[in-house]
Amino acid sequence: MGCIEFTPSNFTHQASSPIRSWPHSTCMVQRSHCYSGVQIKACLRSYLPKNHIISRYSSGWLPPRSLHLKNSFEKHSMLLRALVTSKIQDVSTTFVIGEEKVGVLLLNLGGPETLDDVQPFLFNLFADPDIIRLPRLFRFLQKPLAQFISVMRAPKSKEGYSSIGGGSPLRQITDAQAEELRKALWAKNVPAKVYVGMRYWHPFTEEAIEQIKRDGITKLVVLPLYPQFSISTSGSSLRLLESIFREDEYLVNMQHTVIPSWYQREGYIKAMASLIEKELEKFDFPEKVMIFFSAHGVPLAYVEEAGDPYKAEMEECVDLIMEQLEKQRIRNAYTLAYQSRVGPVEWLKPYTDETIIELGQKGVKSILAVPISFVSEHIETLEEIDVEYKELALKSGIENWGRVPALGCEPTFISDLADAVIESLPYVGAMAVSNLEARQSLVPLGSVEELLAAYDSQRRELPAPVTVWQWGWTKSAETWNGRAAMLAVFVLLVLEVTTGEGFLHQWGILPLFH
Numbered sequence: 001m002g003c004i005e006f007t008p009s010n011f012t013h014q015a016s017s018p019i020r021s022w023p024h025s026t027c028m029v030q031r032s033h034c035y036s037g038v039q040i041k042a043c044l045r046s047y048l049p050k051n052h053i054i055s056r057y058s059s060g061w062l063p064p065r066s067l068h069l070k071n072s073f074e075k076h077s078m079l080l081r082a083l084v085t086s087k088i089q090d091v092s093t094t095f096v097i098g099e100e101k102v103g104v105l106l107l108n109l110g111g112p113e114t115l116d117d118v119q120p121f122l123f124n125l126f127a128d129p130d131i132i133r134l135p136r137l138f139r140f141l142q143k144p145l146a147q148f149i150s151v152m153r154a155p156k157s158k159e160g161y162s163s164i165g166g167g168s169p170l171r172q173i174t175d176a177q178a179e180e181l182r183k184a185l186w187a188k189n190v191p192a193k194v195y196v197g198m199r200y201w202h203p204f205t206e207e208a209i210e211q212i213k214r215d216g217i218t219k220l221v222v223l224p225l226y227p228q229f230s231i232s233t234s235g236s237s238l239r240l241l242e243s244i245f246r247e248d249e250y251l252v253n254m255q256h257t258v259i260p261s262w263y264q265r266e267g268y269i270k271a272m273a274s275l276i277e278k279e280l281e282k283f284d285f286p287e288k289v290m291i292f293f294s295a296h297g298v299p300l301a302y303v304e305e306a307g308d309p310y311k312a313e314m315e316e317c318v319d320l321i322m323e324q325l326e327k328q329r330i331r332n333a334y335t336l337a338y339q340s341r342v343g344p345v346e347w348l349k350p351y352t353d354e355t356i357i358e359l360g361q362k363g364v365k366s367i368l369a370v371p372i373s374f375v376s377e378h379i380e381t382l383e384e385i386d387v388e389y390k391e392l393a394l395k396s397g398i399e400n401w402g403r404v405p406a407l408g409c410e411p412t413f414i415s416d417l418a419d420a421v422i423e424s425l426p427y428v429g430a431m432a433v434s435n436l437e438a439r440q441s442l443v444p445l446g447s448v449e450e451l452l453a454a455y456d457s458q459r460r461e462l463p464a465p466v467t468v469w470q471w472g473w474t475k476s477a478e479t480w481n482g483r484a485a486m487l488a489v490f491v492l493l494v495l496e497v498t499t500g501e502g503f504l505h506q507w508g509i510l511p512l513f514h
C-alpha cells in the first residue's frame with residue numbers, strides 16, 4: 001500500500017487563529033484504480049486550499065465503496081477528495097489537541113417545556129421572518145402579528161402539548177443526542193465539545209454562542225439537526241447565526257463550516273432502513289404493509305417561488321431509503337405525503353390526512369408511518385401521527401397501524417453524525433468550496449454566509465405571509481378562523497392608530513410614524 005503525503009503548510013485564512021504547529025500529515029489513499037500520479041496530484045490540488053503543498057506522491061489504492069463510480073475522473077476526484085477528508089484522522093486530532101479548540105453546534109427548533117411556555121414559544125416562531133415573511137412595507141407588523149397569532153393559537157397548542165405530557169420532549173432528546181455525539185467524537189479521537197442552539201426556545205442559539213465564546217472555541221462545525229434543508233428550518237437557524245456572527249468580533253474571526261443537510265449519508269439511510277425493517281416485522285404480513293413516509297410540510301410557494309430545496313431533498317431521501325431496503329430484500333409499496341400544514345394557503349402535496357383516506361378507499365389494510373423530516377420525537381409524531389392520523393386511518397378502513405420511532409440516539413445514526421463532523425473538519429476555515437463542489441460533495445460544506453447566499457442568492461422574498469391562520473386542530477375551522485384573524489388584525493391596527501397605544505407602540509415601532 002502506498003500513500004499520498006501532504007503538508008498543510010498554512011491551512012488558515014484568518015490570521016487571528018493560526019495553527020502554529022501543524023505536523024507533517026500523512027493521508028492514506030487506497031489504490032485499486034488507474035489513477036495516474038498527475039491525476040491524483042490534480043485532485044488533491046483541487047481539494048486543498050491553495051497554499052497547501054503536496055510534498056510527495058507515491059501510490060495509493062481505492063476502497064471498495066468507490067468502485068461503482070466508474071469512468072469519470074471528475075467523480076473519482078470528488079470521491080478521492082472525500083476519502084482524503086475522511087482518512088485524515090491525525091489531522092483531525094491536530095485540530096483539537098493542538099492550540100485549536102473544536103466545537104460542534106447542533107441547531108434545532110426547540111419546544112415549550114411547560115404549558116406556560118407555549119404562547120411565548122409560538123410568538124418566537126411566528127416572529128421569525130422565515131416562517132411568516134411580511135412584504136417589506138409591512139415588516140413593522142411582524143411582532144404584533146406574531147403576538148396576535150400566538151395568543152390565538154396557544155389554547156389549542158396547549159391541548160396538544162398537555163396530551164403529550166405537558167411539554168415538548170425536544171430539549172431532553174437533543175441534549176441526549178449532543179452527549180452521545182460528543183462521546184462518539186471522542187471515541188473517534190476528536191475531543192470536541194458539543195453545543196445545542198435552539199431557534200425558538202431554550203437553550204437559544206444566542207445562549208449556545210455565549211458558551212462557545214466562554215469556552216474559547218476556535219473552530220466550529222455547525223450541524224442543523226434536520227436531515228433535509230428547508231428555508232423554514234435550517235435556513236432560519238443559519239440566518240440567525242449569520243446575524244449573530246456579523247455583530248460579534250470574536251465570532252467574525254472564529255473559523256467555521258456548515259453541514260447544511262445530510263439526508264444522503266449512508267449511516268443515516270441505513271439507520272432509517274433498519275428501524276423500518278424492525279417495525280415491519282411486528283406486522284402479521286410484513287410484505288403487505290404500505291410504508292408511509294410522512295414529512296413535515298412547508299407552504300408550496302417556499303419550493304416553487306423561493307427555491308426551497310426541501311421537496312427535492314425529501315424525495316431523494318425517500319428513494320435512498322427504499323434503495324437500501326431493497327438491498328435488505330424489502331420491496332414493499334411506499335408513498336410520501338406531507339403533514340402539519342398551518343393555515344389555508346397551499347402546502348406541499350399530497351397531504352398526509354387526504355392520502356390516508358385515499359389509501360383506505362383503495363383497500364390498503366396496513367400502514368407503517370415513517371416520520372422523515374425530523375430526528376426526535378415531538379408533538380407531531382406523538383400527537384398528530386400517533387393519535388390523529390392513527391384514528392383517521394382506522395376510520396378509513398385501515399386495520400393495522402404502526403409507526404417507526406424517530407432516530408433519537410440510535411447508535412448507527414449518532415456514529416454517522418460524528419463521521420460527518422470529522423469529514424467536515426478539514427473544511428473549517430478553509431476558503432469555501434465553489435457552489436458546484438458544495439452540491440456534489442458527499443458532505444456539502446460552506447460558511448453560513450455562503451450557504452445562505454447559495455440558497456437565497458437574491459434575497460428573494462419568501463412567499464406572501466400566511467396571514468390567515470388556523471388555530472384549532474381541526475381543518476374545518478380554518479376559513480372562519482382566518483377571516484376572524486384578518487378582521488382582528490385590522491381592528492388592532494385601527495385601535496393602535498386612533499388610541500396611540502398597543503403592540504406597535506409597546507415595541508417602539510409606531511412612534512416612528514408620528
Ligand SMILES: C=CC1=C(C)c2cc3[nH]c(cc4nc(cc5[nH]c(cc1n2)c(C)c5CCC(=O)O)C(CCC(=O)O)=C4C)c(C)c3C=C
Nearest residue numbers: 111112131157168170230232233296298342373374378379
Ligand atoms: C422539518 C421540519 C419542520 C418544518 C419544515 C417546519 C415548518 C413549519 N412549521 C410551522 C409551524 C409550526 N411548527 C410547530 C412545531 C414544530 N415544527 C417542527 C418541524 C418543522 N416545522 C417540529 C419538530 C415542531 C414541534 C416542536 C415541539 O414542540 O415538539 C408549531 C407549534 C406546534 C403547533 O402549535 O402546532 C407551529 C405553529 C410553519 C408555519 C412552517 C413552515 C413555514
Ligand SMILES: [Fe+2]
Nearest residue numbers: 109296297340
Ligand atoms: Fe413546524
